[in-house]
Amino acid sequence: MIELDGIDRRLVRALADDALQTAGALGRRFGLSQPATWRRIRKLEAAGVLRGRRLRLNAQSLGFGVTVFLGVKLATKGRVSLEDFERAVSAIPEVQQVEHVLGLYDYRLRVVARDLPDFERVLRRRIMTLPGAGEVEANVLLSEERLPGPL
Structure with missing residues (x-):
């Protein structure tokens, strides 16, 4: 299990809300540079905390009622x-x-x-x-x- 600091936790929450946010936008939001944010995201992916970024489809809108x-x-x-x-x-x-x-x-x-x-x-x-x-x-x-x- 990986130890998450406060910024890691906030990154996870932010990505869970919207996985399409860029590292630059997240960095500005949390007071980090884009490369530092990207390194943290990569670290979370490597540790298995983040397991990909998925698009949620609306089944009903696609005809699956x-x-x-x-x-x-x-x-x-x-x-x-x-x-x-x-x-x-x-x-x-x-x-x-x-x-x-x-x-x-x-x-x-x-x-x-x-x-x-x-x-x-x-x-x-x-x-x-x-x-x-x-x-x-x-x-x-x-x-x-x-x-x-x-x-």
């Missing part, structure tokens, strides 16, 4: 490797997130679809045909009050 959280229990534990399932499910474009979890289900998936019939198609033709896919439970997202963000 349904988000479903899907719990998946593997049917044949031991006969199919977790890596095989993870690799296969990650290749499905509608699956936005794959989480290996402890509990009733083995995996929690975040799936987007254009509408419920489209989700049913993705579920039947893509997800349920995966190696080891067994029992599933679907929860349709009604609203999202807080988007994922920094810790």
Whole structure:
């Protein structure tokens, strides 16, 4: 674990709010030169504190009006490797997130679809045909009050 000073913490917060800010703009904001700011950002990336800069797309604006959280229990534990399932499910474009979890289900998936019939198609033709896919439970997202963000 890396020790973060006050400026590092402020940089992380600022980049979490808007990852497109330049090192020059951040430096002016925090009283650093552009090269010093860039070195700090590189240090945070090298330490794994910053893991890339992602663009957040609005799925609904792109025509994906349904988000479903899907719990998946593997049917044949031991006969199919977790890596095989993870690799296969990650290749499905509608699956936005794959989480290996402890509990009733083995995996929690975040799936987007254009509408419920489209989700049913993705579920039947893509997800349920995966190696080891067994029992599933679907929860349709009604609203999202807080988007994922920094810790």
